[in-house]
Amino acid sequence: MRKIYFLKTCSTCQRILKSLPNLDSFQLQDIKTEPMTVKQVDEMAQMAGSYEALFSKRATLYKEMGLKEEKLSEVDFKRYILEHYTFLSRPVIIANGKIFVGNSPKVVQQAIDFLSNE
Template sequence: MKKIYYLSTCSTCSRIIKELGLTPDKIAMQDIKTEPITAPQLEEMKAMSGDYESLFSRRSMKYKAWGLGEKNLGEADYKKYILEEYTFLKRPVIIWNDQIFVGNAKAVVEAAKVVIG
């Protein structure tokens, strides 16, 4: 499977999609704002990444607004919040066959570039 979970309003996601040459004919594209991720999709991402925490974005403005920094979050919390609010998913998430690339760190994008070609 080849799929990207992204936010169309995110300039960083747009830049990465362009940099990697990702187009709808190459990869299934899901804008998580207009088409929220489902529990089975999140389960699949978790199975590939190892845990929900690696998929969770602490950069979300709602992270501070909801006071999550003061809470001791566990895996069940990360899952709940990601499903509840799309901004808590670290973006973009690229699934390319049996590999997953989570987030926009330079090393992650470079690794995706090597695999995608």
Template sequence: MRKKVYHLSTCSTCKRIISELEIGDEFEYQDIKTSAITPEQLDEMKSLAGSYEKLFSRVAMKYKSLGLKDKNLQEEDYRNYILEEYTFLKRPVFLIGDQIFIGNSKKNVAAVKEALA
């Protein structure tokens, strides 16, 4: 079964979640700052998540600075922004088999734990 996590190695929240889940070498880790997400990887995440919007982080600093909250973004816009700027990916993103878990909410972390149990 495939196990992969897209994360930022410099992000304390990502580190805390990975530590809390007690995952190790059975996961493939991709630091999205040093190893950019490919269009194929993003398209695969979208096919599992259902939309690019679900993968898009509205708390990224550039979201406000680029004035995106005032724009009516479409799916293609979300895709392009995530590919252009890694901080727009809501993280961490866990791929476990054919399941995807996006973000750092308590509910999401609990779902990852359950999927690994």
């Protein structure tokens, strides 16, 4: 499976997508217009090791809802990701059994290196 979960309206996601080799071989899912399913989130969490690994603590809603002060469980992380797309750390790139979550320079470079050597 080669899939990328992203936001079409996010300039950071767009910049990262442009830097990826063989982008045309991926299925792209704009999570704002095509919400993620429970199965998709479960599969991503299994690959990433946890729901927390998929969760964006930089999301505006995270601070607005006061979640920073709460101790969230894996069930909570999953629920929030499914409730609102903004809680997914984006983009999520899945290729040949590997997952790359988020937009940190290190993660993006790892994804580019992995995809370049396929």
